[in-house]
Amino acid sequence: MDEIASPASESESIPKDFEDRIVEVSPNGRYVKVNMILGKGAFKVVWKAIDREEGMEVAWNACQTTKAEFVEFSQEIDILKKVRHPNIISFHDSWFNENELVFVTEMMTSGTLREYIKKIKPNLKIIKRWSRQILKGLYYLHSHNPPIIHRDLKCDNVFINGAHGEVKIGDMGSAKMRLGKKYTVIGTPEFMAPEMYEEKGYNEKVDVYAFGMCLLEMCTGEYPYAECKNAAQIYKKVSQGIKPECLSQIHDEEILSLINSCLANENERMNVSQILEHSFFCEDPEVILSSSDETKTQLTLQVVFRASDKMSIKFDFNVLGDTAEDVVNEMIEESVLPEKYRGLITFEINRILRELSKTLNSENSKLSNQWKREGNPVDLQSQIIQLENKLKEREIKLKEKESVIEQLKIDYDRVRLELSDMKKGNVTTERKEEKSRSLLGSTASADFPLRRRTSSVNTDSLDFDMISFKDYADSQSINELVVDVATATQRGSEKAQEWLNKLTAQDILTVGDLRGLHEGDWASLNLTVFAARALKNAIGKGKNQKE
Numbered sequence: 001m002d003e004i005a006s007p008a009s010e011s012e013s014i015p016k017d018f019e020d021r022i023v024e025v026s027p028n029g030r031y032v033k034v035n036m037i038l039g040k041g042a043f044k045v046v047w048k049a050i051d052r053e054e055g056m057e058v059a060w061n062a063c064q065t066t067k068a069e070f071v072e073f074s075q076e077i078d079i080l081k082k083v084r085h086p087n088i089i090s091f092h093d094s095w096f097n098e099n100e101l102v103f104v105t106e107m108m109t110s111g112t113l114r115e116y117i118k119k120i121k122p123n124l125k126i127i128k129r130w131s132r133q134i135l136k137g138l139y140y141l142h143s144h145n146p147p148i149i150h151r152d153l154k155c156d157n158v159f160i161n162g163a164h165g166e167v168k169i170g171d172m173g174s175a176k177m178r179l180g181k182k183y184t185v186i187g188t189p190e191f192m193a194p195e196m197y198e199e200k201g202y203n204e205k206v207d208v209y210a211f212g213m214c215l216l217e218m219c220t221g222e223y224p225y226a227e228c229k230n231a232a233q234i235y236k237k238v239s240q241g242i243k244p245e246c247l248s249q250i251h252d253e254e255i256l257s258l259i260n261s262c263l264a265n266e267n268e269r270m271n272v273s274q275i276l277e278h279s280f281f282c283e284d285p286e287v288i289l290s291s292s293d294e295t296k297t298q299l300t301l302q303v304v305f306r307a308s309d310k311m312s313i314k315f316d317f318n319v320l321g322d323t324a325e326d327v328v329n330e331m332i333e334e335s336v337l338p339e340k341y342r343g344l345i346t347f348e349i350n351r352i353l354r355e356l357s358k359t360l361n362s363e364n365s366k367l368s369n370q371w372k373r374e375g376n377p378v379d380l381q382s383q384i385i386q387l388e389n390k391l392k393e394r395e396i397k398l399k400e401k402e403s404v405i406e407q408l409k410i411d412y413d414r415v416r417l418e419l420s421d422m423k424k425g426n427v428t429t430e431r432k433e434e435k436s437r438s439l440l441g442s443t444a445s446a447d448f449p450l451r452r453r454t455s456s457v458n459t460d461s462l463d464f465d466m467i468s469f470k471d472y473a474d475s476q477s478i479n480e481l482v483v484d485v486a487t488a489t490q491r492g493s494e495k496a497q498e499w500l501n502k503l504t505a506q507d508i509l510t511v512g513d514l515r516g517l518h519e520g521d522w523a524s525l526n527l528t529v530f531a532a533r534a535l536k537n538a539i540g541k542g543k544n545q546k547e
């Protein structure tokens with residue numbers, strides 16, 4: 001196998017600026033071969049080419065052959081054209097041109113697995129990742145009916161896209177063509193299963209054997225049977241069941257058992273799907289959130305078994321109604337989930353629920369910060385409610401005051417009427433008081449508020465301590481108090497009316513309003529000093545009032 005040849009090494013005579021010049025066009029005109037060799041193998045030369053329809057670079061593989069051989073393998077080429085898998089280099093087109101079979105394939109730019117192994121000593125994680133991809137490609141090929149057998153799997157035929165760590169199996173179909181040519185050594189001896197040396201026929205398990213050798217090379221960095229000088233020595237060892245010497249370098253029990261399973265005799269050898277299930281490739285399944293509704297209540301979750309893309313369990317989960325334990329139990333009962341994953345999947349579902357709730361909490365706190373800046377709609381709502389309640393309270397108080405005013409007006413008219421009666425008639429003072437009180441005071445009853453201690457009072461030297469008043473409630477209308485005070489101080493109904501007018505003009509309608517007055521407020525009432533003293537005394541605020 002040659003290393004990737006530069007155009008200069010291919011032909012010293014081609015100047016550098018001619019490198020990318022078209023040197024050949026496919027019969028259908030779609031592919032153009034440019035003057036750049038990507039590599040040379042024992043059987044073919046691979047050139048860089050352009051797919052003019054897709055505008056991308058492709059590999060132009062040219063092998064020397066006859067028209068008869070081309071016809072013989074044209075059916076297989078048709079099958080290869082249909083092979084489409086991310087881990088297999090795509091086969092685009094083929095034709096026969098004079099003595100040459102040309103086939104166009106996907107181009108790989110980052111070299112082969114062998115070159116990579118030489119460059120870096122891959123760790124187990126990388127080896128696992130590469131191996132899985134090779135096995136997935138093989139699984140796809142072997143799943144065809146009849147199975148497509150690669151027949152020449154080796155690290156030189158596995159290509160890598162370095163940027164993404166993508167691995168693709170290449171050189172499809174060429175092994176079969178080589179077989180047709182009846183080469184003395186079919187395939188690559190180091191990677192050939194014992195049954196391939198015999199003429200009894202073989203099946204797709206030869207690719208598993210070859211994969212075992214690839215894995216050995218990946219792990220040791222050595223070409224298997226490097227200790228042999230030629231193919232005959234290799235054949236001898238293989239037919240005697242002697243494994244490559246580099247196998248002794250493998251100390252990891254798991255990998256050793258895997259390689260040995262691949263290199264076992266055909267009937268004991270595992271198939272690709274069994275290898276993918278080997279503990280070396282086993283990776284714990286994980287749960288992912290496929291989708292959710294806006295409220296993050298109705299979820300679609302998926303248990304993904306990354307090791308093999310064959311298995312994945314999708315299920316609905318209602319955050320309000322379901323529990324991880326119940327759902328996992330259901331899956332185990334329905335045999336879609338192995339019992340051994342009960343704890344892990346329960347934990348994984350709960351992890352997703354925790355993450356969701358964290359997301360919701362942080363969204364809520366973001367929203368509340370936004371509200372703090374822009375005004376929280378909830379706060380605004382409660383402020384509106386508070387204001388409405390205050391408004392209602394004020395309305396009630398206003399109505400109360402209105403009814404007091406109404407009452408005052410009625411009382412005022414009655415007092416006037418009564419006074420004119422009193423002026424006309426000959427009524428005793430006590431009778432007048434009673435009459436007046438019965439007209440003005442709603443509480444003029446058995447519990448008469450004013451108890452006179454003296455029957456006659458000298459108004460000029462009135463001793464307020466000698467007068468005893470009832471206890472007036474704060475809510476009580478001012479009328480009764482004023483009339484009581486005027487009567488007790490023998491000031492008469494007119495004075496009472498005058499005082500009432502002055503008080504109501506200052507919006508003093510209840511006994512409470514009067515009690516709430518500060519000393520300075522009293523002066524603004526324009527009452528006489530006597531009237532003020534008398535009223536203060538009656539409500540318990542008089543100077544002479546005993547504490």
Ligand SMILES: Nc1ncnc2c1ncn2[C@@H]1O[C@H](COP(=O)(O)OP(=O)(O)OP(=O)(O)O)[C@@H](O)[C@H]1O
Nearest residue numbers: 038039040041042043044046059106107108171174
């Ligand atoms: N699709 C491709 N993209 C880029 N380079 C390629 C591609 N296919 C092959 N090559 C290059 O061409 C070289 C020769 O290819 P390959 O090994 O498949 O040829 P071969 O004749 O089948 O040889 P052998 O049987 O010895 O492996 C490879 O080593 C590689 O460098």
